[in-house]
Amino acid sequence: MKKTLITGAAGFLGSHLVNKFLKEGHHVIGMDNLITGNLKNIEEFRTNKNFEFRNHDVSKFVKIDGNLDYILHFASPASPIDYLKIPIQTLKVSSYGTHNLLGLAKDKGARILVASTSEVYGDPLVHPQVEEYYGNVNPVGPRGVYDEAKRYMEAVTMAYNSFHKVETRIARIFNTYGPKMRLNDGRVLPAFIGQALRGEDLTIFGDGSQTRSFCYVDDLVDGIFKLLLSDYDQPVNLGNPCEITITEFAEEIIKLTETDQKITHKDLPLNDPKQRKPDVSKAKKILNWEPKTSRDEGLKVTYEYFKSLSKEELNKKEHNDFEKYITR
Ligand code: UDP
Secondary structure, three states, X not given: OOEEEEEOOOOXXXXXXXXXXXXXXXXXXXXXXXXXXXXXXXXXXXXXXXXXXXXXXXXXXXXXXXXXXXXXXXXXXXXXXXXXXXXXXXXXXXXXXXXXXXXXXXXXXXXXXXXXXXXXXXXXXXXXXXXXXXXXXXXXXXOHHHHHHHHHHHHHHHHHHHXXXXXXXXXXXXXXXXXXXXXXXXXXXXXXXXXXXXXXXXXXXXXXXXXXXXXXXXXXXXXXHHHHHXXXXXXXXXXXXXXXXXXXXXXXXXXXXXXXXXXXXXXXXXXXXXXXXEOOHHHHHHHOOOOOOOHHHHHHHHHHHHHOOOHHHHHOOOOHHHHHHXXX
């Protein structure tokens, strides 16, 4: 039986990965310090004898007894609101955290896959984004703590690959959505659905002409699994290339939720990327992977999840205090 460590296991992507790897017959160690993760996301695995949970901050030394086959490093805040709320932890988890896990991989002879991001391209001047593009990142802007930590993550990962011959994989993950996303993390999809469910106006930042391309979580998880098992050690974009403006997206959410919400506009946050769409030719060619789920299908399932949350959760607006920091 393969033994796999998944960091950020109580988070959105981490918890879906735990599910996938348990289904694939692995013994899974889920690690999380619960700073943005939620134990509710992994409650269903608690009775599974092949799953164990460790409450630990991976920016501190990580100790695992016995053998280890795979490491997936998915611990990190992932929303612009979180970066502002916990900037130092955001930096540490992708820098010290990645370094610790690479050391662990080296020690155990394990293969490690790190979760990088489309944010390494910053506010991109090349569209759609190809892996060869170096990016347009402001290191001292509000997203700098995340973007630069993830860029460092890639650099240190490649260094362990070439210098220590550790088997490494780098996934550049684009906007992903699905059940178990945190309702109040400030990201656009939970923000819009939460607003619709509470009967509030949908808040578009800027004029809404900025674009994103949303990938359903099951598709992403398949891509991650294939990348891990492949023999390709250079960065690979994983995302859905179906691009949409934020205004069109708000209209889709209003239709989906069958509400009659109005749209209001707020200032565009500093360095908010104007366009984002992955070029996934590399993933298609190397992994024989491409996303299968349409936004229509994915959004329906996601909406059902958000509708199932309690009124208490729905009304907890944790991000409000931080709005003033992100607008110009
Ligand atoms: N956005 C918005 N209203 C919100 C939250 C976000 O218009 O309530 C916009 C945001 O400015 C960005 C896009 O939606 O252009 C996606 O934002 P998100 O925070 O989900 O992630 P990003 O892709 O920017 O990291």
